Amino acid sequence: MSFGKRLLEARKKKGISQEEMAAMLGTKGPAIGRYERDEMKPSIEAASKMAKILEVSLDWLVGNTDVELDTATLNRIQDINKLSPKDKELVYEFLDSFIANRKIKNVLQ
Structure with a gap:
């Protein structure tokens, strides 16, 4: 998807x-x-200002990734990155467990 289409999509969504x-x-x-x-x-x-206004990553807006991360998610990732290695591992273990659990529930439904 082009920059223009992503900009239009994100602007309308907001x-x-x-x-x-x-x-x-x-x-x-x-x-x-x-x-x-x-x-x-x-x-x-x-483009950077647009990304901030629209609360999307600049990488997504310019087409460097198809993963649309909102500002809140990016902030959480940055917060996790600041944790100690041990605490990061605990967060990842929890996330992995939670995601696996959800996938199983979706398959069983």
Whole structure:
């Protein structure tokens, strides 16, 4: 998916108009439309601001990954990364167990 399509998808998901997005970026509404139609590419600074406004990762917005991580998830990952190795391992064990449990429940339903 192109940058423009991802921008449009994320903007609509957040319920932000092109004009509102433009105001937050300090530009005009037609510029957002050109980005969404892939007629123009934003600067890295503008794309980074867009990602923050839309609460998505810059990697997802520019197409470097198909994994759409919201800001809350990214913050949790960063918090886990700050833990001691022992505490990280406990978090991973819990997550692995929880995910395995959910997969089993989904198969049995």
